[in-house]
Amino acid sequence: MEFFSLRIFKGMQRMSESVFVGLCEIVGTSQLVALRRETVDIREMVKRRISPNLGIIQMLSGSMREGFRLKGSDKDIMFWGNNHRVIMDMSQSEYYNTANTVLILSESSESPPGFTLLQSLTSRITRTIYSALVRMNDRAYISSSIFRQLTVSLIFPNSTEHGPCGTGIVGNLEYDTAMCFICDSWPSSASSWIDRCHAWPNPEVVHDIVRNGCHFVAIGHPLGIHKNEEWRISFSQAEYKLVYSMNHSQFLTYGLLKIFLKEVIDQQSEETNKLLCSYHMKTTVFWVIQKNILPYWCPQNLLTGFWVCFKLLLKWVYKGICPNFFIPQNNMFLTKINGSAQNRLFLQLHELYEKGLACLLHSSSIRSFIIDVLYIPRLFICTNERLSEVQHDYHLVHESDFGALFSYTTRLTEVLQTERLLKTVEQLVQLPLTHYQALPLQRLTVAIFQSLAFITSNRYTYTGVNKQMYIADKLSCHMLKLATKFGLVSDMLYIAMYYYKTLRYREALSVLEMTKVKLAQPYLMYDGHVDRERYIEAVGGQSLSTKMRQAVADDIILHNAICYISELIPEQQSAIQNRETILDIPVFVMLHFLEFLCYRHIDTTLSQAALDELQVLVHHDQGIYIYDLHREISWEILGISQQMAGNLQAALYSYQQSLTQHPYHKIQTATHMRIQDVVSQLNN
Missing domain, CATH: 1.10.1410.40 (Poly(a)-polymerase, middle domain)
Structure with missing residues (x-):
């Protein structure tokens, strides 16, 4: 037995x-x-350090924050005003400067456990909060139901209510966004939890959780007497820290x-x-x-x-x-x-x-x-x-991307703001960072240099003779070349863009030719596609910086507050009008687009050849080089190229195709404008 x-x-x-x-x-x-x-943590650390007092703080929560990437999982993000604070009792108000902080008082005496009313204490409040105020017992409370209705589509238009969140789908990704309030104090109703923590989690984790307080999300208890006014206490921040403390x-x-x-x-x-x-x-x-x-x-x-x-x-x-x-x-x-x-x-x-x-x-x-x-x-x-080495490299590069971080700043066009970002990176690199935290900072530094190069250049008109312009040009070129030393293969296209913008077409083509050779290598890692054996054979065992520079490519991110090339200004302006902060362009689409633009000034035959390559790519790609969400901008760029080449019927078709794609970049206004222009030319 x-x-x-x-x-x-x-x-x-x-x-x-x-x-x-x-x-x-x-x-x-x-x-x-x-x-x-760790890459999520470092991204949010940077965002919070550069966020102005009047800015909005965001926090990834839920399963993605905890470390899951399960198929079908949604993306949960919480947002709150940096200058808004909930206090648990009036004595805590002395810790805040009421001149620049909106104070809100939590009153939970009449609410079920885990829920509370939020009383507005200051007259200087946002329009949204003012619109959500209701009066009870001669006091002004923020109605969770009204606040939720007012903010459900604040982050993503056309979102629908789902609990305290606004929910919807972008491409294949389902999201939940919650506008909430933060409290620096741990709620007294959860004090018993501290006393229970004998074996798990350890005291350091408990202290960190309690020190960081909680949040309040806009949903009341269904059986509460004030269910339309009540707010639920959210422990999302505490929960992901608890999950972090688990063993594997x-x-x-x-x-x-x-x-x-x-x-x-x-x-x-x-x-x-x-x-x-x-x-x-x-x-x-x-x-x-x-x-x-x-x-x-x-x-x-x-x-x-x-x-x-x-x-x-x-x-x-x-x-x-x-x-x-x-x-x-x-x-x-x-x-x-x-x-x-x-x-x-x-x-x-x-x-x-x-x-x-x-x-x-x-x-x-x-x-x-x-x-x-x-x-x-x-x-x-x-x-x-x-x-495996390949899997590790792919995930590290993918997870360390800062994406639209710059849109988090108030005005990217101000060099001062970008310098503040650089200073933040400089401070963070002094900390004892892990390998996973260092790479995102490296990629952020590359993005800062690229943006500063175009910001600096945009302050001057390129004439080739002005001394200040000459100095600015040297500085911009230096920053872009420095960025390529620490960036990806695809980052070379920013240099080509800059040369095209400053009328140096042959220099741009030289860079494009070098980039094209690297992008054609069979070991290239791009958008999850890679030949593992050839990748290991080519760059296996080398430093990640070397691998990135020689064998990894990513999309080209254009921040809409910055002019990179004049041909895409209408798309950037259209996106800005719809609160979209970046254009995310597939690297091979941008490569052929730049080739076409440069060769137009040098060799019409080669210009047509580049356009043909772009057309084949956009028409026949099966999701290898153009992700579904990027087909909108890809068809648009093909249409722009065809219109410039005088092929108006083809351009019209491309613009119409752009309108049928998912409106990820919010460029429809520009597309309609270009269609009107093409129709006008065809009728003349």
Whole structure:
């Protein structure tokens, strides 16, 4: 009997190890998860340091902040005014300068646990807050329902309400944006959580969480007497710090529960597939870890951890009680999981429970990792988490992109603001940064140099004789060349753009030719596409800076506040009118576009050849070189080129095609203007 039990135990261990390895492939290794988290952290650190007092702060939250990149996951972002603060009692007002800070008082005496009213204390408030004020007991309170209606489409137009958020889809990505308020203090209603933290998390994490306070999001308790005015206390910041403090087995257990919810629980019936959510899974893991039900979390007992969590979830559904991790009195099942719905859900979960761990066979993602062990009992399972070099490089480059960071500044066209950004980077590089944090700063520095080069150049008209212009030109060229030493292969196109802008067409073509050779290499890494073997053969083992400079390309980002080339000014102005801050142009589209523009002044035959290459690319690409969201700007650029070449019918077709694509860049105004221009020329 003991031998039989030992065999079962070892079989469970092997199965757990197999699922652990499978989850590392699906969710990510500890190395990859750390990479994602640390690059997000450094991006937000920079954004907050450069944000003006009157600016808006943003924080990535939810599963993407925690380190997940699961297929179908949405992107949760919280926004709040930098000069707005919620205080828990009036005595805290002395810590703020009321001349430049809008103070809001939390009053929770009449609200259910986890919810509160927010009283406006100052007369100097934003128009949005003023419009959301309601009077109760001769006091002015901010109505969560009105505030939510006013801000639901503030970040992304045409968003719809989803809880406290505005939700929608951009391309293939679903987003949730929440306009909220921040409080620097830890709420007294969550003080019991501090006292519970004996074994987990450790005191340093607890102190960091408490020191950073909480947020308030615009949704009231459905059963509250002031449900339209109440706000929910959000612990999103605390939650991602708790997830950060998990070991990788705990994190993968959380990931397994998310997958199990989506692929198994939610597939049971349409009646119950919206009752449980990922937040309930996270809460379950938090409670199991803190209660120390499973003393040792490792790859060998990952399935044991999953089963303990599943049993706790089943118990909660049976009782109809899911205690919030920070405020246990807040029952998160109260309004959704009760009555007949609760009974149906419990029966479905209990049926899965009776199957034991075989219930995981219903998961399409996990099934194969269990079957491999069942049918090949001697299968060797390696739990080594080391990323392949190619995978590591791709994720590090992809995650470290600052994207539209510059749009976060007040006025990029002011050199002073950009210098402030540089100073922030200079301060941050003095800190003990990890490898994953250093690369984003390197890429940010490259982007700053590129932007400063064009900002400096735009202050002068290029004539070739003015001394100040000559000095500015030398400085701009130096910054762009310096940027290429630390940037990607594609960053050379900024030099070509600058040479074209300053009428040096042969110099631009020389740079384009060098760039074209590098972009044609079979080992190039671009937009997730790479020949792994050739990449390793060409640059394997070299420093990441060398790899980036020789074998990695990315899209060309044009900040709409800066003029790069005059041919795209209408598109940039159209985007600005629609609050879009950048144009994101596929690198090969920009390469052929610049070739066409430069050759127009030198060789009409070669100019037509470049246009032909651009046309073939835009017409026939299957998502390899042009991402779906970038087809709008790609068709537009093809149309501009065709119109300049005098092929008006082709240009008209291209512009019309641009209008049929997803309006990612918000350039429709420019497209309609160009269509009118082409039609006018055709009629003359």
